[in-house]
Amino acid sequence: MPITLYRGDSRTPDQIRTAQGFSPWVTTTPDTGRAIILRCIVPRGPAPKLPKPADDTSLQVLLDSAAPTLWDVLRNIKNEKTRRTVHVSTDTSQDTGGYSSSYVYKMSIGLNVQALGTGAITPVASAGDLASAVKANVFFDAATLATSSLFGISGGPVNPGVEVAFLTTIPKTYITHYCEPGNTDPGSATRPWKVFAQ
Numbered sequence: 404m405p406i407t408l409y410r411g412d413s414r415t416p417d418q419i420r421t422a423q424g425f426s427p428w429v430t431t432t433p434d435t436g437r438a439i440i441l442r443c444i445v446p447r448g449p450a451p452k453l454p455k456p457a458d459d460t461s462l463q464v465l466l467d468s469a470a471p472t473l474w475d476v477l478r479n480i481k482n483e484k485t486r487r488t489v490h491v492s493t494d495t496s497q498d499t500g501g502y503s504s505s506y507v508y509k510m511s512i513g514l515n516v517q518a519l520g521t522g523a524i525t526p527v528a529s530a531g532d533l534a535s536a537v538k539a540n541v542f543f544d545a546a547t548l549a550t551s552s553l554f555g556i557s558g559g560p561v562n563p564g565v566e567v568a569f570l571t572t573i574p575k576t577y578i579t580h581y582c583e584p585g586n587t588d589p590g591s592a593t594r595p596w597k598v599f600a601q
Contacts, residue, residue, distance in 0.1 A: 405511040406527045408567055409499040410492070412506055416581050416599055419508070424575035428486040429457040433552055436489070436570030440541055440548065440556065442466050443473045444520045456487045473520060473539035477556050480568045490555065491573055495530035496564025497594065509580040509596065510573065512553070516542045533557040534565045542567065576601065 410425060419425070431454060438451035450466045452458060462479050465471050480490050493499070499507055514527040520541035527533060533540060539558040543551035555569040580596040 404526065404528055405513045406495070406529070406533075408493040408495060408510045408512060409497050409564075410494070410508045410510070410573075411499045412508060413504075415506065419578065419599075420575055420601075422575075423572075424578065425491045425508075425569075425573040427489045427491050427570075427572070429454055429489050430572060431457075431489050431570070433554075433571055436554065437548060439466065439476065439489070439570055440473065440520055440554070443471050443476055453489060457489050460485070460487050462489065473541065473556055474537075474558065477539040477558050477566070477568065480556070481559075481566060489570065491569040491571075493567045493569065493573070494564040495533065495561070495567065498563055504584050506584060507582045507594070508578050508599065509582075510577045511579050512544065512573075512577050514542045514544055514553075515546070516540050516557070517548070520548070530561050530565050533567055534559060534561045536560050575599075 435451050438448055441448035442450055453463050465475055465479055497507060515524050516527050516532050517524050518540050519538050527542060533542060535558045539556050541548060542557055543554035545551040548554055553571050557565055557567045559566055578599045581599050582594045582596055
């Protein structure tokens with residue numbers, strides 16, 4: 404069953420369509436995204452070399468360290484606000500950071516989740532499946548991380564939503580609706596959602 408995710412973005416629906424969806428500021432290959440995750444899971448893969456300008460970031464320093472964890476990477480993602488990032492942030496809450504001056508986009512995506520990237524693989528049915536206050540989870544769109552084209556790291560409490568950071572581009576086909584700026588005040592019980600035409 405697909406889960407609903409949200410993203411605040413200043414770009415118009417036409418601009419998102421032209422861009423073919425949501426991409427990180429620094430786009431990497433799926434292999435590089437997977438390598439970021441595998442670097443943090445024992446027996447630890449080699450540190451990936453991020454493309455420029457992401458190669459000169461605190462994330463690259465973290466990946467080059469001896470024993471990075473998925474939680475370390477997720478905290479880095481939460482704190483990094485430059486245009487040198489390799490992730491796309493989404494949220495399980497429509498308040499998605501409280502972007503009242505931006506568009507808010509709604510997506511519907513079927514995902515599986517694996518605690519710490521090593522636990523049992525289970526389908527995501529709710530925000531709680533992606534949450535954890537003490538560890539990070541790996542989520543992906545196919546049966547395993549290795550066979551997935553859409554994946555990333557999630558974690559933190561459901562307060563009001565869980566950060567779900569994709570290490571891949573999110574194709575526009577997953578975007579279902581959008582809400583225009585000025586109609587996105589945090590805590591709003593209902594929003595004037597419009598259908599996102601493909």
